[in-house]
Amino acid sequence: MSDEICDIIFRESNRKARQFFYDNNAKHPTREPRSWISITESEFDAYLGILLLSGVTHSGYVHTKDLWNTKSHPLYRAAMSVRRFWEISRFIRFDNGNTRQQRKQTDKAAAISDVFLMLNSCLRRYYVAEANVTVVEQLYAYRGGTGFTQYIPSKPAKYGIKVWWVCDSISSYPLQGQIYTGIAPSGERERNVDERIVKDLCINLFDESGRNIVCDNFFTSYNLAKSLMIDNNLSIAIEAMIGRPIRVVDDGAHGAEYGTPKSKGELLHLLQTTPYSSCTLCNKPVCAEHSKDLPQCDRCN
Known part of the structure; x- marks a missing residue:
C-alpha cells in the first residue's frame, strides 16, 4: 500500500x-x-x-x-x-465525507474511488504481465447500502461489490480493476458492457503488445474480438470462443451468429475473413457473404 x-x-x-x-x-x-x-x-x-x-x-x-x-x-x-x-x-x-454527496452525483463509488485508482496505479507499477492475461469478475462480500451492491446467486457470497479485474494468467496477479456500479465511467447507462470493460482494462496497458486476453463467453462478441485483433494487436478469448456461436452486436439491440468454430485456426480465419454489412430494414449486422441473397437479417426476412 x-x-x-x-x-x-x-x-x-x-x-x-x-x-x-x-x-x-x-x-x-x-x-x-x-x-x-x-x-x-x-x-x-x-x-x-x-x-x-x-x-x-x-x-x-x-x-x-x-x-x-x-x-x-x-x-x-x-x-x-x-x-x-x-x-x-x-x-x-477513504475519502472526505464533507464532499462525498457532491461527488456521488457522478460517481456512485465516490467513497472509495480515489483510493481504488491509486491502488490500480500501484498494481501496474510493480509487475509486468506475461503473454496471457485474463479478464474476470470478483464479488467482494458486502451487504451494505451502496447503491451498486450486486446479487449474484452463483457466487459463494451472493451479495457484494462486483469488480472486474485483468490478471496475469500464470500468477493471478491483479494488474488493473474496475468497480461495477451499473453505469459507465462517463456517468451514462451503456450497452455492449462486455466490449467497454475489456477495452478499459486492457488497451491502455497492453496496446500493440501482442498479448492474448482470455475470458469467459460473456465477452465473446465478434465486434470486440475483431477490434482488438486489428486495431490493437491483441487476441481475445480464443479458448472461450471455440465451440461457441460467434455473435455480432451493433448497439446492443440485436445479434447475429456467424458460425461455430471448432478450432483455434477456424476461429482466427473467421475473425480475419468474415465481413459484414447491415440489414436494409433494421440496420442489424448481416454477413456480407450472404447479404447479396439475403439483404435482410433473420428477424426481418
Missing part, C-alpha cells in the same frame, strides 16, 4: 473520529468528555495484519470477541485491544 493511500486513510479517519467525539461531547455536556487518539502508521499496519490473519485462518465470520479470546491466536491480543480494533473499524474512511 502506497504512502499516498495511507495518508488519505489516516487523515480522513482521524477527521471523522474527531468530529464525532466533538459533536458527542457537545451533545452530552454533563458527561466526562472523550477524545480520539489518532491512528498512527504502526497501528494501522497492525490493524491490516489482523485483517490478513483473520483471512488466512478463515475467521472472517467469527465474532471479534472470540478472536481476542485467550484460546484464540495470540497475535490478535498482541496487536491491539479489541476495543481499539472496534474503534478503528468504526471510523475508518
